[in-house]
Amino acid sequence: MQLLQNILQNVNVLGTHGPLGVQVQAITFDSRQAKEGVMFVAMPGVQVDGHAFIPKAEAAKAAAIICETLPAQLQEGMTYVQVRNTPEALGQMASVFYGHPSRKLKLIGVTGTNGKTTSVTLLHKLFRELGYHVGMISTVQNQIDEEVIPSTHTTPDAIRLNELLAKMVKAGCSHCFMEVSSHAMVQQRVAGITFAGGVFTNITHDHLDYHGSFDEYIKAKKSFFDMLPKNAFALVNADDKRGPIMVQNTKASAHFYALRKAEEFKARIIDNTIQGLHLEVDGQEIWCKLIGAFNAYNLLGAYGVAVLLGEDPMETLTVLSSLNSAAGRFDYIVSDSQITGIVDYAHTPDALENVLNTIQQIRDPNQKVITVVGCGGNRDAAKRPVMADIACRLSDKVILTSDNPRFEEPQAILDDMQKGVKPLDFKKTLSVLDRKEAIKTACMLAEPNDIILIAGKGHETYQEIKGVKYDFDDKKILRDMFEQFGK
């Protein structure tokens, strides 16, 4: 419980109506949660404008209403606060309300198209092994040490984020590693948050439906580095063409890591096998359990963060070499007849290409590669034909299928994917709309020693169709099919 005037201390207030001495028990941006003691913040949205729900919040007797535009008629006894930008104000208010938790631990944000979950998971495991109490905020799950808190977004909204960080502080966490998505930057979910460091993994094609253009997507990622304070570090993948752009205007101290250039943190791949990566990191040789060249970047980035946070380089490398990847990232099982089934969250063209290139590098020439892949509905449609083409180019057989169709027609998504299949590849491509059937088909087609890649859903344990999440687990289905068909 706090006084409204206290909660507003860092907000750029344009005007107020009504008493500011009201008590606030909770903050919400959803009118359906507004009630006595709960303050309502009217936020712009993709579907609707939260300002349209001010009458609902008034009727629910909300503690106060924070908005950019005041309603034409103000209710007697209600407090209204007009601000320039409600998402920004929400971030600042949530930080104050929860006691500025981001200032009480070392918070490191990781942004980039691919590798965020892998990086924060590695960092969480690494710092746990180094003896710290550690928080993690990720697509797969949030964590306070080993306690798992389910995650709904890659980056939670400002209220949930501050609430989570406050729990971490209370549990004695000294560090938190979190993913910062481009959606979160545009929607200012991290406004008011103090970061001790930021990491840029890479940027490739994704989310153009939301951002409109690649330039806008780059700007969204860059805005994270623009907000870092002077005493923070910005650790950037220098092998990515857009790496230097990220830190063009940052106040933080810029540091770089690379595999292809000589930078402050550098690594070289000595060997890349199904057993893992043999790397040379800053002149030191290590074996890691993670598979694929792209994971050399994730490992090197995590190493750079640890060193920048003052950890011992040798100890860091020793622990990194013992760590496994995050769930659903190059997650594999081997059947009785030595068919390797890989479940991977590759849902962007770059990720799919990386995973398939890795498979091509580590396979024996006689092992065929069968790829099962779909694309999500209500997401960037431009990546659909590109992903189908990549799958065809780097596999012996491709089964195009559904991912999470959400509110789109599954067949229409499949049609978009099929447009990317070149005539020469028609023969090796099948379309099986039902994902379970598609996995079954792949298992039936596979011969001993072949490799099946099931891409796109990784750790997800559901398939989202028209707003309903049905149980669906790629890895479990794959295991069942191997058993059912005696593979």
Ligand SMILES: CC(=O)N[C@H]1[C@@H](OP(=O)(O)OP(=O)(O)OC[C@H]2O[C@@H](n3ccc(=O)[nH]c3=O)[C@H](O)[C@@H]2O)O[C@H](CO)[C@@H](O)[C@@H]1O[C@H](C)C(=O)N[C@@H](C)C(=O)N[C@H](CCC(=O)O)C(=O)O
């Ligand atoms: C596209 C997008 O990001 N949408 C997010 C956005 O919803 P929205 O803009 O559609 O909201 P809206 O329905 O238009 O409503 C606008 C405002 O009116 C309010 N409202 C609405 C109805 C009502 O009756 N009363 C009311 O007050 C809403 O609470 C909201 O504040 O704001 C919501 C509240 O924070 C988010 O839950 C929602 O995430 C949706 C569910 C989502 O799927 N987001 C994905 C795309 C996302 O954010 N993904 C990234 C990761 C991407 C990646 O890098 O891979 C993530 O960080 O998870």
Ligand SMILES: Nc1ncnc2c1ncn2[C@@H]1O[C@H](COP(=O)(O)OP(=O)(O)OP(=O)(O)O)[C@@H](O)[C@H]1O
């Ligand atoms: N550094 C990397 N560069 C390119 N591809 C990667 C990298 N790391 C992982 N990948 C690929 O991208 C997929 C997603 O990885 P991860 O979940 O770590 O990324 P993410 O950035 O968290 O994704 P999301 O935006 O969905 O949260 C992996 O399954 C793998 O195929």
Ligand SMILES: N[C@H](CCC[C@H](N)C(=O)O)C(=O)O
């Ligand atoms: N964070 C990503 C996840 C995509 C996962 C894929 N399975 C899909 O549903 O498209 C998104 O929300 O776009």
Ligand SMILES: [Mg+2]
């Ligand atoms: Mg993620």
